[in-house]
Amino acid sequence: MLRPTPSLLAPIATALVLALAAAPLASKETSAIPKDLPPVFEAVVNCRTLTSDSERLACYDRSVAALAAARDKADIVVADRATIRETKKGLFGFTLPKLKLFGAAENDGDDVKEIESTITAVRRTADGLAIFTLADGARWKQTDGGATFAKPGIGIRIKRGTLGSYLASIDKGAFIRVVRLAQ
Template sequence: MNARLLILLPASLITAPALAQGGDSPLDPLFTCRDIADDGARLACLDAAVDALRSETESGEVVAVDREQIEAAEEATYGLTIPQFRLPGLSLPGGGEDAELAELESASASPQRVIVRDTNGQIESIEGLAVAEISENRSGDTIVRLANGQVWRQTDDTYVQLTRSRADTDYTATISNGALGSHFMRLDNGGRRFRVERVE
Protein backbone atom coordinates (compact mmCIF):
# COMPACT_ATOMS: atom_id res chain seq x y z
CA MET A 1 0.00 0.00 0.00
CA ASN A 2 1.35 3.42 -0.95
CA ALA A 3 1.26 5.92 1.90
CA ARG A 4 -0.52 9.16 1.05
CA LEU A 5 -0.35 12.39 2.98
CA LEU A 6 -3.59 14.36 3.12
CA ILE A 7 -3.09 18.07 3.65
CA LEU A 8 -5.76 20.70 4.27
CA LEU A 9 -4.80 24.18 3.12
CA PRO A 10 -6.55 27.54 2.84
CA ALA A 11 -7.25 28.04 -0.87
CA SER A 12 -5.60 31.47 -0.81
CA LEU A 13 -2.30 29.84 0.11
CA ILE A 14 -2.06 27.40 -2.80
CA THR A 15 1.19 28.75 -4.22
CA ALA A 16 4.62 27.15 -4.42
CA PRO A 17 6.18 29.35 -1.68
CA ALA A 18 3.23 28.80 0.64
CA LEU A 19 3.39 25.04 0.17
CA ALA A 20 7.08 25.11 0.97
CA GLN A 21 6.82 27.34 4.02
CA GLY A 22 3.59 26.04 5.52
CA GLY A 23 1.54 28.07 8.00
CA ASP A 24 -1.37 27.81 10.43
CA SER A 25 -3.23 24.56 9.88
CA PRO A 26 -7.01 24.51 9.42
CA LEU A 27 -6.87 21.53 11.79
CA ASP A 28 -5.51 23.60 14.69
CA PRO A 29 -8.98 24.13 16.25
CA LEU A 30 -9.47 20.36 16.36
CA PHE A 31 -6.13 19.88 18.07
CA THR A 32 -7.02 22.60 20.58
CA CYS A 33 -10.30 20.86 21.40
CA ARG A 34 -8.46 17.60 22.03
CA ASP A 35 -6.67 19.17 25.00
CA ILE A 36 -9.89 20.02 26.85
CA ALA A 37 -10.19 17.80 29.91
CA ASP A 38 -13.98 17.91 30.40
CA ASP A 39 -15.67 15.34 28.17
CA GLY A 40 -18.78 17.40 27.46
CA ALA A 41 -16.85 20.58 26.72
CA ARG A 42 -14.36 18.67 24.53
CA LEU A 43 -17.17 17.07 22.50
CA ALA A 44 -18.92 20.42 22.03
CA CYS A 45 -15.66 22.01 20.93
CA LEU A 46 -14.94 19.19 18.47
CA ASP A 47 -18.45 19.39 17.00
CA ALA A 48 -18.08 23.13 16.46
CA ALA A 49 -14.61 22.74 14.92
CA VAL A 50 -15.77 19.98 12.56
CA ASP A 51 -18.80 22.03 11.50
CA ALA A 52 -16.56 25.01 10.77
CA LEU A 53 -14.12 22.87 8.79
CA ARG A 54 -16.94 21.30 6.78
CA SER A 55 -18.30 24.75 5.98
CA GLU A 56 -14.87 25.95 4.85
CA THR A 57 -14.33 22.93 2.58
CA GLU A 58 -17.80 23.24 1.05
CA SER A 59 -17.25 26.95 0.33
CA GLY A 60 -13.80 26.31 -1.13
CA GLU A 61 -11.95 28.32 1.54
CA VAL A 62 -10.10 25.14 2.52
CA VAL A 63 -9.10 22.37 0.11
CA ALA A 64 -7.70 18.89 0.67
CA VAL A 65 -4.70 17.83 -1.39
CA ASP A 66 -2.29 14.93 -1.15
CA ARG A 67 1.48 14.80 -1.51
CA GLU A 68 1.29 13.51 -5.09
CA GLN A 69 -0.78 16.50 -6.19
CA ILE A 70 1.61 18.95 -4.54
CA GLU A 71 4.68 17.34 -6.10
CA ALA A 72 3.00 17.22 -9.53
CA ALA A 73 2.14 20.91 -9.29
CA GLU A 74 5.71 21.78 -8.21
CA GLU A 75 7.07 19.89 -11.20
CA ALA A 76 4.59 21.53 -13.58
CA THR A 77 5.55 25.03 -12.41
CA TYR A 78 9.31 24.41 -12.14
CA GLY A 79 11.15 27.36 -13.66
CA LEU A 80 8.21 29.76 -13.79
CA THR A 81 8.92 33.29 -12.58
CA ILE A 82 5.58 33.47 -10.75
CA PRO A 83 5.00 29.93 -9.45
CA GLN A 84 1.30 30.23 -8.67
CA PHE A 85 -0.72 27.31 -9.88
CA ARG A 86 -4.02 25.44 -9.82
CA LEU A 87 -3.95 21.88 -8.57
CA PRO A 88 -5.59 19.28 -10.82
CA GLY A 89 -9.33 19.02 -10.32
CA LEU A 90 -9.50 21.94 -7.89
CA SER A 91 -10.97 25.37 -8.61
CA LEU A 92 -8.53 27.76 -6.99
CA PRO A 93 -8.00 31.50 -7.51
CA GLY A 94 -5.05 32.93 -9.40
CA GLY A 95 -3.90 29.81 -11.24
CA GLY A 96 -3.77 28.64 -14.84
CA GLU A 97 -6.24 26.42 -16.63
CA ASP A 98 -6.78 22.88 -15.32
CA ALA A 99 -6.28 21.39 -18.78
CA GLU A 100 -2.96 23.15 -19.22
CA LEU A 101 -1.68 22.01 -15.85
CA ALA A 102 -2.80 18.45 -16.51
CA GLU A 103 -0.77 18.49 -19.71
CA LEU A 104 2.29 19.95 -18.02
CA GLU A 105 2.25 17.58 -15.08
CA SER A 106 1.70 14.43 -17.16
CA ALA A 107 4.25 11.83 -16.08
CA SER A 108 3.57 9.86 -19.26
CA ALA A 109 5.32 12.58 -21.29
CA SER A 110 8.66 11.66 -19.69
CA PRO A 111 8.21 8.33 -17.89
CA GLN A 112 11.96 7.91 -17.27
CA ARG A 113 12.45 11.32 -15.71
CA VAL A 114 14.13 11.61 -12.32
CA ILE A 115 13.34 14.47 -9.93
CA VAL A 116 16.18 15.38 -7.57
CA ARG A 117 15.23 17.28 -4.41
CA ASP A 118 17.34 18.98 -1.74
CA THR A 119 17.13 18.30 1.99
CA ASN A 120 14.21 20.74 2.25
CA GLY A 121 12.24 18.90 -0.41
CA GLN A 122 12.68 21.58 -3.07
CA ILE A 123 13.45 20.54 -6.65
CA GLU A 124 17.16 20.77 -7.52
CA SER A 125 16.95 19.25 -10.98
CA ILE A 126 14.80 17.15 -13.27
CA GLU A 127 16.66 14.59 -15.38
CA GLY A 128 15.56 12.61 -18.42
CA LEU A 129 12.89 14.97 -19.73
CA ALA A 130 11.69 13.93 -23.18
CA VAL A 131 12.23 16.53 -25.92
CA ALA A 132 9.56 17.28 -28.52
CA GLU A 133 11.35 19.89 -30.63
CA ILE A 134 14.61 21.87 -30.78
CA SER A 135 14.74 25.08 -32.80
CA GLU A 136 16.30 28.54 -32.94
CA ASN A 137 14.67 31.94 -32.70
CA ARG A 138 15.65 34.98 -34.78
CA SER A 139 18.38 35.86 -32.29
CA GLY A 140 19.98 32.44 -32.65
CA ASP A 141 18.93 31.27 -29.20
CA THR A 142 18.14 27.58 -28.89
CA ILE A 143 14.49 26.88 -28.03
CA VAL A 144 13.70 23.50 -26.49
CA ARG A 145 10.09 22.35 -26.34
CA LEU A 146 9.64 19.43 -23.99
CA ALA A 147 7.14 16.62 -24.42
CA ASN A 148 5.34 17.81 -21.27
CA GLY A 149 4.53 21.14 -22.95
CA GLN A 150 7.18 23.29 -21.27
CA VAL A 151 9.26 25.60 -23.47
CA TRP A 152 12.77 26.73 -22.44
CA ARG A 153 14.86 29.41 -24.17
CA GLN A 154 18.65 29.65 -24.12
CA THR A 155 19.89 32.87 -22.46
CA ASP A 156 23.65 32.62 -22.94
CA ASP A 157 26.00 32.21 -25.92
CA THR A 158 27.08 28.63 -25.21
CA TYR A 159 27.29 26.53 -28.37
CA VAL A 160 24.52 23.93 -28.23
CA GLN A 161 25.80 20.77 -29.87
CA LEU A 162 23.29 18.76 -31.90
CA THR A 163 23.70 15.60 -33.97
CA ARG A 164 22.32 16.08 -37.48
CA SER A 165 21.30 12.44 -37.87
CA ARG A 166 19.45 12.44 -34.56
CA ALA A 167 15.77 13.40 -34.43
CA ASP A 168 14.75 16.02 -31.88
CA THR A 169 12.47 13.52 -30.18
CA ASP A 170 15.44 11.20 -29.57
CA TYR A 171 16.93 13.67 -27.10
CA THR A 172 16.30 13.99 -23.40
CA ALA A 173 17.16 17.03 -21.31
CA THR A 174 18.26 17.69 -17.75
CA ILE A 175 17.30 21.01 -16.17
CA SER A 176 19.01 22.10 -12.96
CA ASN A 177 19.03 25.09 -10.66
CA GLY A 178 21.63 27.82 -10.96
CA ALA A 179 22.36 30.85 -8.79
CA LEU A 180 19.71 33.47 -8.02
CA GLY A 181 16.82 31.52 -9.48
CA SER A 182 18.49 30.77 -12.81
CA HIS A 183 18.43 27.41 -14.59
CA PHE A 184 20.70 25.31 -16.79
CA MET A 185 19.90 22.67 -19.37
CA ARG A 186 22.02 19.85 -20.73
CA LEU A 187 21.03 17.54 -23.56
CA ASP A 188 21.94 13.86 -23.36
CA ASN A 189 24.44 13.95 -26.24
CA GLY A 190 27.42 14.88 -24.08
CA GLY A 191 27.33 18.57 -24.95
CA ARG A 192 27.91 21.45 -22.58
CA ARG A 193 25.17 22.73 -20.33
CA PHE A 194 23.67 26.11 -21.24
CA ARG A 195 21.70 28.69 -19.32
CA VAL A 196 17.95 28.75 -19.98
CA GLU A 197 14.74 30.38 -18.88
CA ARG A 198 11.26 28.96 -19.08
CA VAL A 199 9.01 30.90 -21.43
CA GLU A 200 5.93 28.62 -21.44
Protein backbone atom coordinates in the same frame (compact mmCIF):
# COMPACT_ATOMS: atom_id res chain seq x y z
CA MET B 1 14.42 37.12 -14.69
CA LEU B 2 11.07 36.29 -16.18
CA ARG B 3 8.19 36.29 -13.76
CA PRO B 4 5.16 34.00 -14.06
CA THR B 5 2.00 35.56 -15.39
CA PRO B 6 -0.78 36.48 -12.96
CA SER B 7 -2.95 33.72 -14.45
CA LEU B 8 -0.30 31.18 -13.39
CA LEU B 9 -0.08 32.54 -9.86
CA ALA B 10 -3.81 33.03 -9.30
CA PRO B 11 -4.68 29.42 -8.41
CA ILE B 12 -1.58 29.14 -6.26
CA ALA B 13 -1.97 32.45 -4.47
CA THR B 14 -5.65 31.88 -3.63
CA ALA B 15 -4.93 28.62 -1.81
CA LEU B 16 -3.20 28.16 1.53
CA VAL B 17 -1.27 24.93 1.38
CA LEU B 18 -1.20 23.10 4.70
CA ALA B 19 1.35 20.33 4.71
CA LEU B 20 0.71 19.95 8.41
CA ALA B 21 -2.46 17.94 7.92
CA ALA B 22 -0.69 15.10 6.13
CA ALA B 23 2.85 15.38 7.48
CA PRO B 24 3.86 14.82 11.07
CA LEU B 25 4.16 17.91 13.19
CA ALA B 26 7.54 16.80 14.44
CA SER B 27 10.25 19.01 13.03
CA LYS B 28 13.91 19.67 13.61
CA GLU B 29 13.00 23.26 14.38
CA THR B 30 9.76 24.25 16.01
CA SER B 31 10.04 27.62 14.26
CA ALA B 32 9.30 25.80 10.97
CA ILE B 33 5.68 25.31 12.09
CA PRO B 34 3.60 28.27 10.96
CA LYS B 35 2.32 30.38 13.84
CA ASP B 36 -0.70 31.82 12.04
CA LEU B 37 -2.73 28.83 10.91
CA PRO B 38 -6.20 29.42 9.45
CA PRO B 39 -8.93 29.65 12.11
CA VAL B 40 -10.86 26.77 10.52
CA PHE B 41 -7.82 24.51 11.07
CA GLU B 42 -7.12 25.86 14.56
CA ALA B 43 -10.72 25.08 15.55
CA VAL B 44 -10.14 21.37 14.88
CA VAL B 45 -6.88 21.35 16.84
CA ASN B 46 -8.42 23.25 19.76
CA CYS B 47 -11.06 20.55 20.25
CA ARG B 48 -8.36 18.39 21.85
CA THR B 49 -8.37 20.60 24.93
CA LEU B 50 -11.97 19.77 25.88
CA THR B 51 -12.18 17.18 28.67
CA SER B 52 -15.80 16.11 28.33
CA ASP B 53 -16.19 13.39 25.72
CA SER B 54 -19.53 14.71 24.49
CA GLU B 55 -18.26 18.32 24.23
CA ARG B 56 -15.08 17.17 22.45
CA LEU B 57 -17.06 15.06 19.97
CA ALA B 58 -19.50 17.90 19.30
CA CYS B 59 -16.54 20.26 18.81
CA TYR B 60 -14.88 17.85 16.35
CA ASP B 61 -18.14 17.37 14.44
CA ARG B 62 -18.61 21.16 14.13
CA SER B 63 -15.02 22.05 13.27
CA VAL B 64 -14.45 19.17 10.83
CA ALA B 65 -17.67 20.13 9.01
CA ALA B 66 -16.40 23.72 8.75
CA LEU B 67 -13.00 22.48 7.53
CA ALA B 68 -14.65 20.28 4.88
CA ALA B 69 -16.84 23.19 3.75
CA ALA B 70 -13.76 25.43 3.43
CA ARG B 71 -12.04 22.71 1.39
CA ASP B 72 -15.08 22.29 -0.86
CA LYS B 73 -15.15 26.05 -1.56
CA ALA B 74 -11.36 26.00 -2.19
CA ASP B 75 -10.86 28.47 0.67
CA ILE B 76 -8.27 26.08 2.06
CA VAL B 77 -6.12 23.44 0.39
CA VAL B 78 -4.50 20.60 2.26
CA ALA B 79 -1.48 18.97 0.63
CA ASP B 80 1.07 16.38 1.61
CA ARG B 81 4.81 16.68 1.02
CA ALA B 82 4.63 14.70 -2.24
CA THR B 83 2.07 17.13 -3.67
CA ILE B 84 4.14 20.11 -2.53
CA ARG B 85 7.25 18.64 -4.17
CA GLU B 86 5.36 18.09 -7.45
CA THR B 87 4.10 21.68 -7.30
CA LYS B 88 7.65 22.93 -6.72
CA LYS B 89 8.82 20.88 -9.71
CA GLY B 90 6.12 22.49 -11.85
CA LEU B 91 7.28 25.95 -10.76
CA PHE B 92 10.98 25.13 -11.25
CA GLY B 93 12.68 27.92 -13.16
CA PHE B 94 10.39 30.73 -12.02
CA THR B 95 11.37 33.34 -9.48
CA LEU B 96 8.44 33.57 -7.10
CA PRO B 97 7.91 36.03 -4.26
CA LYS B 98 8.27 34.63 -0.74
CA LEU B 99 4.58 33.98 -0.02
CA LYS B 100 5.01 30.98 2.28
CA LEU B 101 2.57 29.03 0.16
CA PHE B 102 4.07 25.74 1.23
CA GLY B 103 3.70 26.10 5.01
CA ALA B 104 6.26 24.26 7.10
CA ALA B 105 7.71 22.65 3.99
CA GLU B 106 8.85 26.04 2.65
CA ASN B 107 12.40 25.81 3.97
CA ASP B 108 12.72 22.12 4.69
CA GLY B 109 15.74 21.56 2.44
CA ASP B 110 13.44 19.81 -0.03
CA ASP B 111 13.97 22.42 -2.74
CA VAL B 112 13.96 21.16 -6.29
CA LYS B 113 17.48 21.53 -7.65
CA GLU B 114 16.94 19.84 -11.00
CA ILE B 115 14.28 18.23 -13.14
CA GLU B 116 14.33 15.54 -15.79
CA SER B 117 11.76 15.36 -18.54
CA THR B 118 11.19 14.60 -22.20
CA ILE B 119 11.12 17.19 -24.96
CA THR B 120 7.75 17.18 -26.72
CA ALA B 121 8.35 20.07 -29.16
CA VAL B 122 11.26 22.19 -30.41
CA ARG B 123 11.03 25.53 -32.18
CA ARG B 124 13.94 27.55 -33.53
CA THR B 125 13.93 31.30 -32.93
CA ALA B 126 15.16 33.99 -35.31
CA ASP B 127 18.50 34.09 -33.47
CA GLY B 128 19.06 30.38 -34.15
CA LEU B 129 18.49 29.26 -30.58
CA ALA B 130 15.82 26.80 -29.52
CA ILE B 131 12.66 26.85 -27.43
CA PHE B 132 11.87 23.48 -25.87
CA THR B 133 8.45 22.36 -24.67
CA LEU B 134 8.64 19.64 -22.04
CA ALA B 135 6.20 16.84 -21.23
CA ASP B 136 4.56 18.90 -18.46
CA GLY B 137 4.02 21.85 -20.83
CA ALA B 138 6.87 23.95 -19.43
CA ARG B 139 8.73 25.99 -22.05
CA TRP B 140 12.45 26.75 -21.81
CA LYS B 141 14.54 28.93 -24.15
CA GLN B 142 18.17 28.30 -24.92
CA THR B 143 20.20 31.46 -24.20
CA ASP B 144 23.68 30.41 -25.34
CA GLY B 145 25.61 27.60 -26.95
CA GLY B 146 25.53 26.08 -30.38
CA ALA B 147 23.11 23.80 -32.14
CA THR B 148 21.39 21.44 -29.73
CA PHE B 149 20.08 18.82 -32.16
CA ALA B 150 17.07 18.46 -29.88
CA LYS B 151 13.98 16.76 -31.17
CA PRO B 152 10.76 15.49 -29.64
CA GLY B 153 11.16 12.33 -27.58
CA ILE B 154 14.67 13.11 -26.37
CA GLY B 155 15.40 13.41 -22.64
CA ILE B 156 16.40 16.70 -21.04
CA ARG B 157 17.85 17.46 -17.61
CA ILE B 158 17.67 21.02 -16.27
CA LYS B 159 19.53 22.06 -13.13
CA ARG B 160 20.11 25.24 -11.19
CA GLY B 161 23.28 27.07 -12.13
CA THR B 162 24.94 29.96 -10.34
CA LEU B 163 23.41 33.36 -9.68
CA GLY B 164 19.88 32.28 -10.59
CA SER B 165 20.76 30.72 -13.93
CA TYR B 166 19.70 27.31 -15.27
CA LEU B 167 21.61 24.74 -17.29
CA ALA B 168 20.14 22.07 -19.57
CA SER B 169 21.67 18.86 -20.84
CA ILE B 170 19.89 17.39 -23.83
CA ASP B 171 20.25 13.64 -24.36
CA LYS B 172 23.08 13.60 -21.76
CA GLY B 173 25.11 16.09 -23.83
CA ALA B 174 26.99 19.21 -22.76
CA PHE B 175 25.14 21.80 -20.70
CA ILE B 176 23.69 24.93 -22.28
CA ARG B 177 22.15 27.92 -20.51
CA VAL B 178 18.36 28.13 -20.57
CA VAL B 179 15.64 30.32 -19.11
CA ARG B 180 12.06 29.35 -18.22
CA LEU B 181 9.39 31.07 -20.32
CA ALA B 182 5.98 32.05 -19.04
CA GLN B 183 3.13 30.09 -20.60
